[in-house]
Amino acid sequence: AELSTSMERVSGLGQVIFAQMDVGPSDTLLVISNSGGNVxxxxxTELATEAGLSTIALTSLAHATSATSRGSSAARIDQLAQFVxxxxxxxxxxVLDIEGVDRPMGPTSTVIGAAIVNVLAMTxxxxxxxxxxQPAVFTSSNVVGGDEQNRATIARYRSRARAL
Numbered sequence: 244a245e246l247s248t249s250m251e252r253v254s255g256l257g258q259v260i261f262a263q264m265d266v267g268p269s270d271t272l273l274v275i276s277n278s279g280g281n282v283x284x285x286x287x288t289e290l291a292t293e294a295g296l297s298t299i300a301l302t303s304l305a306h307a308t309s310a311t312s313r314g315s316s317a318a319r320i321d322q323l324a325q326f327v328x329x330x331x332x333x334x335x336x337x338v339l340d341i342e343g344v345d346r347p348m349g350p351t352s353t354v355i356g357a358a359i360v361n362v363l364a365m366t367x368x369x370x371x372x373x374x375x376x377q378p379a380v381f382t383s384s385n386v387v388g389g390d391e392q393n394r395a396t397i398a399r400y401r402s403r404a405r406a407l
Contacts, residue, residue, distance in 0.1 A: 257286025271297040279307035279319035288323040300324035303332035
């Protein structure tokens with residue numbers, strides 16, 4: 244937790260990551276930051292915009308604009324991105340007060356964010372299919388033929404997404 248928090252605040256790391264991406268002008272970068280103000284999210288959004296990519300910010304507008312936000316005076320991703328999706332999260336990403344616990348808990352950004360990302364992926368696949376294309380979709384590895392289908396998809400996109 245400490246390492247990931249520290250890394251998202253390192254100036255210049257966004258440039259290093261972006262330089263490793265194989266992107267083109269038809270690509271879209273989805274940047275996810277609940278607070279919207281961390282350095283790496285801002286850098287990636289700015290770099291993608293400069294490169295001509297479409298940008299989508301997935302953030303909590305309530306958190307990003309709250310008085311309790313730790314964000315710097317620099318622009319937030321909701322101010323930099325071409326499109327903004329508000330996850331509806333509370334400031335601090337904690338929605339539940341529990342008697343006897345000295346601070347709120349119950350983050351919503353992870354589960355809501357996962358749902359939003361999946362809806363975006365399904366919508367993109369629908370648009371590709373409607374245009375006559377075949378979208379790249381992963382199959383469960385727990386169904387017959389799933390591993391083989393996934394190997395073909397990974398081979399097709401490995402140069403663009405090395406983590407596959």
